Amino acid sequence: DTGVSQDPRHKITKRGQNVTFRCDPISEHNRLYWYRQTLGQGPEFLTYFQNEAQLEKSRLLSDRFSAERPKGSFSTLEIQRTEQGDSAMYLCASSLPSQGPSTDTQYFGPGTRLTVL
Amino acid sequence: GENVEQHPSTLSVQEGDSAVIKCTYSDSASNYFPWYKQELGKRPQLIIDIRSNVGEKKDQRIAVTLNKTAKHFSLHITETQPEDSAVYFCAASSALTSGSARQLTFGSGTQLTVLP
Numbered sequence: 561d562t563g564v565s566q567d568p569r570h571k572i573t574k575r576g577q578n579v580t581f582r583c584d585p586i587s588e589h590n591r592l593y594w595y596r597q598t599l600g601q602g603p604e605f606l607t608y609f610q611n612e613a614q615l616e617k618s619r620l621l622s623d624r625f626s627a628e629r630p631k632g633s634f635s636t637l638e639i640q641r642t643e644q645g646d647s648a649m650y651l652c653a654s655s656l657p658s659q660g661p662s663t664d665t666q667y668f669g670p671g672t673r674l675t676v677l
Numbered sequence: 678g679e680n681v682e683q684h685p686s687t688l689s690v691q692e693g694d695s696a697v698i699k700c701t702y703s704d705s706a707s708n709y710f711p712w713y714k715q716e717l718g719k720r721p722q723l724i725i726d727i728r729s730n731v732g733e734k735k736d737q738r739i740a741v742t743l744n745k746t747a748k749h750f751s752l753h754i755t756e757t758q759p760e761d762s763a764v765y766f767c768a769a770s771s772a773l774t775s776g777s778a779r780q781l782t783f784g785s786g787t788q789l790t791v792l793p
Contacts, residue, residue, distance in 0.1 A: 564720075605781065651720070666711075
């Protein structure tokens with residue numbers, strides 16, 4: 561499968577624990593996005609990387625959340641001191657800048673479903 | 678920031694009929710409008726997109742129309758089949774302050790059920 565991959569697919573944790581998710585984008589895609597999706601809602605933007613640089617963060621991303629993309633390839637999203645409200649599907653997407661001013665297409669991974677007990 | 682509203686939230690059609698899902702957006706600077714299909718427990722998959730320099734785009738049984746003046750766009754599925762049953766999300770791009778990358782703002786989704 562040459563698409564975006566995410567690991568783990570499911571994570572159950574207790575409130576207060578730290579969790580880390582990984583995203584592997586499509587190779588040669590230098591743009592990587594994290595979104596959060598709660599039940600019955602569309603994905604909400606969290607943060608964006610171009611290569612290894614984190615260029616945008618949503619106000620949704622509290623200081624308990626941190627994301628990295630150290631070598632410009634895979635990315636990790638860490639949530640510290642998890643709360644029940646963090647329970648959601650965490651989606652990663654990647655894109656390759658298109659030629660000219662057109663917006664590039666984002667391709668999504670299967671997501672990591674987090675359940676905080 | 679951008680706000681996208683999507684209607685209806687649920688839609689049931691008979692197999693072979695057409696389905697139409699409508700979205701409105703608020704940011705006149707948005708210029709890219711993708712539609713994603715998401716089956717239960719699976720990733721959102723892009724099914725069609727449209728850029729603001731065109732008013733309509735068609736791909737087999739799927740078409741999207743865009744009215745920039747009214748800030749709304751619609752997804753049309755003809756000759757629906759049971760495998761079209763899924764949640765459909767519209768999205769509008771809004772500019773990120775850095776570079777040319779775009780943040781997608783999604784609608785709340787439409788659960789389409791195609792009855793055999």
